[in-house]
Amino acid sequence: MKKSELKAFKEKLLALRARLLGDVHYLAESAMNRHGEAPGGTTMPIHMADLGTENYEQEFAFSLLETEEATLEAIERALEKIEEGTYGVCDECGAKIPKGRLKVLPFASLCVKCAE
Ligand SMILES: [Zn+2]
Structure with a gap:
């Protein structure tokens, strides 16, 4: 691979990492806020329906977090x-990963065959 191409991929990875780090921070914060008390310290009545929605949203936030952390790990590996x-x-x-694949997934460290 040409140095200029490699540089372009590196910049893409660094930009992606920066964006994900921002997102992970945001997600971690919004997931944590759900453990916090209501403003003013008043006890809010708990309805089962609301609780279900809250739990679902929290699980969703955490599942996104896991995925993004896995993506971050892949980005770190690609930079390595x-x-x-x-x-x-x-x-x-040890096969070459097609450039088309790297353009879509710049953090791919496996060829299509091995990824499957
Ligand atoms: Zn392979």
Whole structure:
């Protein structure tokens, strides 16, 4: 892969990481706020229906968080691979990862075959 191409992928990964870090922070905060007390310290009446919705939303926020953390790990790995000079090479079988795949998933560390 050309140095200029590698640089473009690195910039893409760094931008993606920055965006995800912002999102993860935001999600962690909104998930935590749900544990907090109501403003003014008044005890809010709890309705079962509301509780269900709250729990669902909280689980949803946490499931997003998990996915984003996994994505962040993949981005870190891809950045490592750029430093190692193995970016664009499958971690599993050593085959070249098609550039088309890297454009869609710049943090892919496996070829299509191994990812499946
Ligand atoms: Zn492979």
